Amino acid sequence: MAMKALSKATIYQVAQLAGVSIATVSRALRDSDLVTAETRERVRSAARELNFTPSRPARSLAEGRHAANGIVFPDLIGPYYAEVVLGYEATAAASGSSVLILATNGRPDAAAAVRELAGRVDGLTVMGRTVDDEVVAGIASAGLPVVLLARDPVDGVDTVRAGNSGTARALAEHLVGHGHRTITFLGDPDESPDVAGRYAGVRAGSKGARLTLVRGKGLDLDSGRRAAEQLLTHEKPDAVICANDEVALGVLLAASEHGLRVPEDLAVTGWDDLLAARFAGLTTVRQPMRELGATAARWLNRRIDENSGEQNRTAARRRILATELVIRQSCGSHEEVRS
């Protein structure tokens, strides 16, 4: 019994074993109809015997495409990004494209990493706070299809995002309706376009209340908790609108440590509707995370197809996916109030 081939066989070996040329092997394996059924079968079995798989780099080099696309995101922490990436992967995979991921998190060389990635894919999706617009513009103008996700538009580049300001405004108005008069927005609008949009909406919806901006640094639980320590001993607002759920949950923790009741002594709201929000009774806003990723992947694919075909490039698209207010207990009692 022959030893199984331990390293990769080449198309030449298959050709030799099948007694044909490499051109024929290539055709046979890709179901070209320029090969006899009989030949095809001979090639097939030779390939099987040698455990042959075409070299991806060789294929890509010859075809001039990678059959892969990439997504760049800040972090995978927090269910938010994970869901988006998942939606992206599922859609990309469905259209036969492999997916490369890159988390820029605390990376100092994010721009370089993104450029490197750009060389490995047929198209790139870039999320929020990852790299500067210049990097994006550079890549896009080099001819690589790009889709922006949860991020301010760049000239000529498609953008998909979730609604921020409208729902944020509704949220703020809801709080005011509860009778809250000193409201604090916890989060740094400079941290991400999403946060900026939310803050803008909150401002618009806070007429009749005093709104204070506290720039918490970071969007995780501990950031929220730390910021709250400060907040609850000084400003003492009666409502805190947080940039996202994790921060809000941190505030909830701090509040309980300070013996504050929510919502009686302090109303708290978040953004994202994480699983935890439900169990914490947190009023928040739901985003179509999966759909965000899926839409980006779909659009990117379209651009890639456009690129290869000779159709004239269509104008940059923009879409804002709807978000939804999720009222729970943390924003105030709803026994008597109806909203």
Next chain:
Amino acid sequence: MAMKALSKATIYQVAQLAGVSIATVSRALRDSDLVTAETRERVRSAARELNFTPSRPARSLAEGRHAANGIVFPDLIGPYYAEVVLGYEATAAASGSSVLILATNGRPDAAAAVRELAGRVDGLTVMGRTVDDEVVAGIASAGLPVVLLARDPVDGVDTVRAGNSGTARALAEHLVGHGHRTITFLGDPDESPDVAGRYAGVRAGSKGARLTLVRGKGLDLDSGRRAAEQLLTHEKPDAVICANDEVALGVLLAASEHGLRVPEDLAVTGWDDLLAARFAGLTTVRQPMRELGATAARWLNRRIDENSGEQNRTAARRRILATELVIRQSCGSHEEVRS
């Protein structure tokens, strides 16, 4: 002003513009010390002017390596996988490797997708319930470095996982210590090696109690909730040990709908220590998710280096990372009981 090059320049164009051969360009750009500082600079600026980036496929083809590795996981839903993947990505990136992801979720052609992926990377990490051992063995025996994650070992392949049975046993004993006598394990041991390990541990720790196995199908919130409906109207145990947190949270929801108090009427435990568990007061087990991913990436890299170097291959490694019991309120009152 010249138009920026809209498509990619090749090394030939750079060579021509710099007035040198492509060999020199290659050297200059890769900081070989076989080039004059002056030449290097000339090449550099030519490359910059043409906005040149070496073609990744061409490089890979010539070098015989991808400078990338991949990770295969069932799903990205639930913070568990997300954290693992993140830890993986961070470590892989730190060692200069791009990361390809593949979610096999409900994919019918998972095996084929994994094989495709295998052709794009220098090494592969395969998680839990994704593809059969045969697929893994096939890939590994073809010479591709593989690391298994949260999965039963395969001959000759490295395996990293988190402790299940020991901690599960401690968990069960804790419940028995609370006085619970009819315990149900909710989860299908056939669903994943992890669940199997947990069930085994629970069995060992349930001496003195009546243990029932209820094979819930699925590891998400709704599965838990549905299974609980059944459970709470029939078996009526006084404690439910769930395969993971999401299922447990589903049970919590169902219990509250049935007007059952937790833990007085029903004790519930989970596994993973999701963020939500904390806010639900859920007793659970914490896994070092990030570290699982990081370890896999590190090991894979070592294997890849071994492969290229001529060092003799070391024996397959196995490691079980420690997990930790996290006692909260859902398992029983701790006012009087001390554990």
Next chain:
DNA sequence: TTGAAAGCGGTACCAT
């Protein structure tokens, strides 16, 4: 229908 051969864009060896 099949084969020969010219790329695809690099790397690295061998001369010079």
Next chain:
DNA sequence: ATGGTACCGCTTTCAA
């Protein structure tokens, strides 16, 4: 130090 050139493994004309 630099240039010439033989690969790397596949796809795709162009002829036969």
